[in-house]
Amino acid sequence: xxxxxxxxxxxxxxxxxxxxxxxxxxxxxxxxxxxxxxxxxxxxxxxxxxxxxxxxxxxxxxxxxxxxxxxxxxxxxxxxxxxxxxxxxxxxxxxxxxxxxxxxxxxxxxxxx
Amino acid sequence: xxxxxxxxxxxxxxxxxxxxxxxxxxxxxxxxxxxxxxxxxxxxxxxxxxxxxxxxxxxxxxxxxxxxxxxxxxxxxxxxxxxxxxxxxxxxxxxxxxxxxxxxxxxxxxxxxx
Numbered sequence: 001x002x003x004x005x006x007x008x009x010x011x012x013x014x015x016x017x018x019x020x021x022x023x024x025x026x027x028x029x030x031x032x033x034x035x036x037x038x039x040x041x042x043x044x045x046x047x048x049x050x051x052x053x054x055x056x057x058x059x060x061x062x063x064x065x066x067x068x069x070x071x072x073x074x075x076x077x078x079x080x081x082x083x084x085x086x087x088x089x090x091x092x093x094x095x096x097x098x099x100x101x102x103x104x105x106x107x108x109x110x111x112x113x
Numbered sequence: 114x115x116x117x118x119x120x121x122x123x124x125x126x127x128x129x130x131x132x133x134x135x136x137x138x139x140x141x142x143x144x145x146x147x148x149x150x151x152x153x154x155x156x157x158x159x160x161x162x163x164x165x166x167x168x169x170x171x172x173x174x175x176x177x178x179x180x181x182x183x184x185x186x187x188x189x190x191x192x193x194x195x196x197x198x199x200x201x202x203x204x205x206x207x208x209x210x211x212x213x214x215x216x217x218x219x220x221x222x223x224x225x226x227x
Contacts, residue, residue, distance in 0.1 A: 034215060043203060043218040044156075090155060094214045100171070101216060103155035 002027045004093050006104035014112050019063075019078040021107045023091030026072065032094040033074045034101070035065055039087045047089070050074065061085070086111045116140050117219035119204050125225045132191040134222050136204030138184075144207045145187040146171075146216060147179060149200040156203065162187055194226045 007022040025031060035047040048059025055067040065076045074091060091104040116139030126132050136145060144163055148156040148171075158171030160179040168179050176198060178190045191198055201223050205216040 032214060036218075043220045044205075046215055046217070049215055100158060100161070101214070103157070105153060105155045 002029075002031065002093050002102050004091050004102055004104035006089075006091050006107045008107050009105070010108045010110065012110040012112065013081045015083055016080050019076070019081045019085065019109065021076040021089050021091075021109065023074045023076065023104060024072055025074060025091070025093045027093055033065075033067060034092040034094070035059065035063070035074075035076050036090045036092060037087050038090065038106075044090065047076070081109075081111050083111050083113070085109060117204060117206060117217060119202075119219040119222050121222060122220065123223045125227060126194050127227055128195060129193050132194050132224065134189045134202055134204075134224070136187045136189070136219060138187075138206050140206060140208075140217075141184060142206040142208045143184075144216075145181065146205040146207075147177075147187065147189045148203045148205065149173065149198075150203060150221075151200050159189065159202075191224075194224075196226050198224065199226045200224060 003026045005024045013019055033050040036044040037047050038044045047063050048057045048065055050057045050067045058064045063078050065074055067074055088106045088108050090106050092101050094101050118137045120135045146161040147159040150156050157173045159173055159177050160171055162168045162181040165181055180188045201221050203221050204219040207214055207216045
């Protein structure tokens with residue numbers, strides 16, 4: 001069975017400091033992996049995706065993630081947090097050749113001035 | 114933003130009443146999905162559709178039914194609403210030609226069952 005574990009339910013950073021949101025996955029197949037962001041009272045927006053091409057994936061708003069098969073991880077990073085990054089972030093896995101997505105439980109990012 | 118709308122955006126209803134939520138897309142995508150979002154659970158798939166009149170169950174389908182009579186519309190029905198169905202419901206779409214199956218989400222419907 002495919003699953004995703006987001007290791008932190010909340011992460012707090014100061015504006016201008018790096019962001020690290022951790023995600024581990026379990027998949028029997030070669031997966032596609034995604035990060036989505038949800039701002040308060042909004043829908044989910046795709047940040048970036050991994051589809052077995054380059055292992056370092058760049059997304060919108062300065063975010064990037066690195067696929068590490070040996071560690072079954074897909075951590076999300078950003079060099080310098082901005083106040084507008086405060087939101088909930090979801091790590092998502094899609095088994096290869098399969099339309100269904102499996103969501104992690106989310107990490108809430110808090111950014112203080 | 115993907116052309117996805119959901120209606121209504123907010124609804125309060127009483128236990129035992131039927132409720133229908135509508136998802137409308139203008140992208141002509143083949144796949145459509147209904148999720149519910151609850152604290153501590155992320156998003157969980159209720160039902161999905163892979164074409165007109167073709168639907169299947171997700172992981173939390175009990176108490177819900179769906180219909181898709183046109184490519185652009187996907188309806189979610191709660192036949193007899195219960196308090197446990199109080200949640201935020203999201204519709205999503207995806208295209209079969211995509212190599213990664215990313216989904217695009219609507220703005221959500223907040224449903225409260227009293």
